[in-house]
Amino acid sequence: MSKGIQLFVGVILISLFSLEIPTRAFRLYEKGDTEKAIEVLNKSLEKDSLNPAGNFLYSKIFIDSLFKSYSIDSAYHFVNKAISNFKQVKDSKDLDNLKELGIDSAALQQQKDKIDKLKFEVIKGKHTxxxxxxxxxxxxxxxxIPEAIQLRNHIAFEDAAAVHTWQSYLTFMTKYPKAEDYGKAKPLYEKLLFEEKTADGKLESLTSFLEEHPETPYHESVEKDIYEIVTATNQIEDYTDFLKKYPNQKLTRKSIPRLYQLFKELYPDQDFFKYFKFQTAKDSIEKVNALEAGYWLPKIEDGKISFINSKAETTLKTGFDKVDTNCLCSPQLADFVLGEKGGKQQIVARNGTVIYEGDFDSASDVGFGYIQIESESGFMLVHKSGELIIDQPMSSTAVLNSRFIRTEQNGFYGLTTINKKPLLSHQFIDIDTIGNFIWLEKEEGIALAKTETLFPAANGDKVDLDFIYEEVELLDDGNFWVVKNGQEAILDTQLNTLIPFGTYKIYPKTYGWQLKSAKGIQLLHNKYLSLKDLHYEKVVESERWLGLKKDGKWALLDQAGKFQPKYNYDSLGLWGENIVMLKKEEQTTALFYNGKQLDIKKGWEPKLLIPQSYVSTGAKVEFDFLMLTGPKKARKIYNSFGREILSITLEDAVALGPNLIRLQKKNAALTDSTGNYVLNFIYDGIGSNTNGYVSILDKGKVGVINIEKQIKIPPTYDKLIEPYSDTVMVATKGKLKGFISTKNRELSAFDYDEVKYFTDTVALARIENEWFLHNIRDESLHYEGILNYKMLEENSQEKKLLITTENGKGVYSNTRGEFIEATYDEIKVLGTTNDPIYFAVKIVREANIYVVIYFDKNGNKLFTQTFKQDEYFKIACPKN
Incomplete structure (x- = not known):
């Protein structure tokens, strides 16, 4: 049968049969006879399964509160069936019949809504x-439904909140991504996840967390924690490595001033901007860098203190009410200034940024960008960027090798980092640097720690310290002398053992080491390695010779030359640097520097003559002499090479210099180191050697001789002749001084009470209370009437004097003369020695007014200011 025929037959069949509508059941239900109504309904439903009216009535009966079989679910079943049946009804007559019973699509939907509502109230009561x-x-x-979803989701959120783990919140968010409480769950999830994954605060946990959760809202916080660990070392490469990996703008801004200060300290002659191309804060750092050159001085402007440079240009208006004495009296070379403003002390950077403000007494630059602040409460530490590093007063603070900050509290020391992360608590008697190590001392002993072994503490790791030493000393060669359990040892720069611990005293020597114990003296000699296993009763040494006594006999070793060792001497003595006295049985022998030996005959007594010039200067003795004294004051004198230079009868002989010997009989004479006479025995006496000048005395008069400079002035003057320059001497006749040449030609009259050196050609000479600038060449006076003077500057190009005359004070130069006229009541020198500013003051006493004129180093007037007395003392250095 074709589909068309089937459809046609179906239509005919439907039209032949009318819709089953249990009208009687409705009337019975309306009268309250529910049971009868149900009987009729059942028959009606058995008769025809397409029965929207029957199903509708059943839906009403099952939600009737008086119905003993009350069932919302059953009602829901029947209303849905009624709706389904109703959709199949097409005949208008059937629809009209249903309409008469109040059944249409709207009524059915209304019934369904009612049942939904009843069921939802039940569900809400269960609330699961x-x-x-x-x-x-x-x-x-x-x-x-929306409310049901919202309530269900909220229960799920509350369940997750009751567990309160990041896993519970993650499960909730995964299962209910559209829940209203998602917004509450997510930050809790992120917070708990962050806290759990980074709970130990260790670098590995922090970096892993960021790698696994790059979108975390705690990204900035975690980067900050990573930053504080990896840059705890305060090393340039650690900052740059971090910023390459984590290009964080905020931390970049924080790092730049740290890097700048570190770089400036470590590489003062290098250009920071050549190596670092940061754009962040670049302008600020460039401005700081540009302002660091030269010194600054305070100046009053509009009643407040500003700062000027060496050209008197205003560089910074701070608004300070006053500054301290150091600022008034010394050029400000630091890259910050101190002052008081509004009753508060301030530290201000040269670019005008306030680094710190508070109540404190002083502040000092302690290097690597740190400023130490001192107050009555103690010490704090601030970085020049304005970051307060040690924010609680400590008994003391110190920066150790740029990496550590040592703090003292209650007499004990601890270590922290630039990031305020404590490394070691306050439990140490002392902490300091020693070589490449950190010295850590407790009552039980001293530990030496490499800097890198302490930084794991910034990562929360335990630092193991071994307090094994009782004493530690850094030696000149960088090695360590240590004591442990009462035994001494020598460790190298990496604490490896050079000399093992033993019951001996260890002494460093130029040739190696000397160990003294109950067994004797042991030598670890760089040249004589075989000595290390032997013990000696006594050791004497000089730079050249080494004398060793063992079993009562002496041996002599040559430390610097190639002479073979000498053995079996009864006694041995080192005479100076060049001569050794050896005795074997009755024979005494002098061994000289070149190996020559001189047997000393019986009855002759040796004496070492050390030149006075070595003794007075403390210089190393290069040449000395040996004098033998025999019967009837017979003398033989030998030089350092054992050559006899004199054989003569004398009262005494004294070596004045390596090339000059004074001989004394009734009169005195001088010979050189070869025995040739410089002066014969014609003078009463010869004085000591002073820088090559030797005074000669005869009949109460004084002369002078200097062999090297070929000066020989006979004794015709009344006091010691003093050298003034290479060609001029100062001599005395009677009580007055004058100038003579080294050839004994008079260069001036003998008019002066005192002479002081100024230049080779111009001297400061005094007659009674007045000083003159005396030209030695032509006896002219460059300046007269000086009552007092003070040397301000002295170098090879120029000398400057602050002079005082009857008219006032001024400044005089040997090259430019008087370039600040001596008319001022006071002149103070500000600035630096090479680039001074002169602060000249004239006081108008009648008006109590101070006129201050600033001059540059050449005497050019920079500016003038007029002050009342109280203002003047705000800007004037109180020191003379």
């Missing part, structure tokens, strides 16, 4: 996820 899910699944188109 499973019940809400059941309602949502079964009543999918109910008006209460």
């Amino acid at each position: 996820i499973s019940d809400y899910n059941g309602f949502i699944n079964k009543h999918a188109d109910a008006d209460q």
Whole structure:
């Protein structure tokens, strides 16, 4: 049969039969006879399964509160069936009949809504996820679905919150991504995840967390924690490595001033901007760098203190009310200034940024960008960037090798970092640097730690310290002398053992080491390695010779030359640097520097003559002499090479210099180191050697001789002749001084009470209370009437004097003369020695007014200011 024929037959059949409508059941239900109505309904439903009216009535009966078999689910079943049946009814007459019973699509939907609502109230009463899910699944188109979902989701959120782990919140968010509480769950999830994954605060945990959760809202916080660990070392490469990996703008701004200060300290002659191309804060750092050159001085402007440079240009208006004495009296070379403003002390950078403000007494630059602040409460530490590093007063603070900050509290020391991360608590008697190590001392002993072994503490790791030493000393060669359990040892720069611990005293020597114990003296000699296993009773040494006594006999070793060792001497003595006295049985022998030996005959007594010039200067003795004294004051004198230079009868002989010997009989004479006479025995006496000048005395008069400079002035003057320059001497006749040449030609009259050196050609000479600038060449006076003077500057190009005359004070130069006229009541020198500014003051006493004129180093007037007395003392250095 074709589909068309089937459809046609179906239509005919439907038209032949009318829709089953249990009208009687409706009337029975309306009269309250529910049981009869149900009987009729059942028969009607058995008669025809397409029965929207019957199903509709059943849906009403099952939600009738008086019905003993009350069932919302049954009602829901029948209303849905009624709706399904109703959709199949097409005949208008059937629809009209249903309409008469109040059944249409709207009524059916209304009934369904009513049942949905009743069911939802039941579900709400149970208020469980499973019940809400059941309602949502079964009543999918109910008006209460959004509320059901919201309530279900909220229960799930509350369940997650009750567990309160990041896993519970993650499960909730994964299962209910559209929940209203998602916004509450996510930050809790992120917070708990962050806290758990980074709970130990260790670098590995922090970096792993960022790698696994790059979108975390705690990204900035974690980067900050990583930053504080990896840059705890305060090393340039650690900052740059961090910023390459984590280009964080905020931390970049924080790092730049740190890097700048570190770089400036470590590489003062290098250009920071050549190596670092940061754009962040670049202008600020460039401005700081540009302002660092030269010194600054305070100046009053509009009643407040500003600062000027060496050209008197105003560089910074601070608004300070006053500054301290150091600022008034010394050029400000630091890259910050101190002052008081509004009753508060301030530290201000040269670019005008306030680094710190508070109550403190002083502040000092302690290097690597740190400023130490001192107050009555103690010491704090601030970085020049304005970052307060040690924010609680300590008994003391110190920066150790740029990496560590040592703090003292209650007499004990601890270590922290630039990031305020404590490394070691306050439990140490002392902490300091020693070589490449950190010295850590407790009552039980001293530990030496490499800097890198302490930084794991910034990562929360335990630092193991071994307090094994009782004493530690850094030696000149960088090695360490240590004591442990009462035994001494020598360790190298990496604490490896050079000399093992033993019951001996260790002494460093130029040739190696000397160990003294109950067994004797042991030598670890760089040249004589075989000595290390022997013990000696006594050791004497000089730079050249080494004398060793063992079993009562002496041996002599040559430390610098190639002479073979000498053995079996009864005694041995080192005479100076060049001569050794050896005795074997009755024979005494002098051994000289070149190996020559001189047997000393019986009855002759040796004496070492050390030149006075070595003794007075403390210089190393290069040449000395040996004098033998025999019967009837017979003398033989030998030089350092054992050559006899004199054989003569004398009262005494004294070596004045390596090339000059004074001989004394009734009169005195001088010979050189070869025995040739410089002066014969014609003078009463010869004085000591002073820088090559030797005074000669005869009949109460004084002369002078200097062999090297070929000066010989006979004794015709009344006091010691003093050298003034290479060609001029100062001599005395009577009580007055004058100038003579080294050839004994008079260069001036003998008019002066005192002479002081100024230049080779111009001297400061005094007659009574007046000083003159005396030209030695032509006896002219460059300046007269000086009552007092003070040397301000002295170098090879120029000398400057601050002079005082009857008219006032001024400044005089040997090259430019008087370039600040001596008319001022006071002149103070500000600035630096090479680039001074002169602060000249004239006081108008009648008006109590101070006129201050600033001059540059050449005497050019920079500016003038007029002050009342109180203002003047705000800007004037109180020191003379």
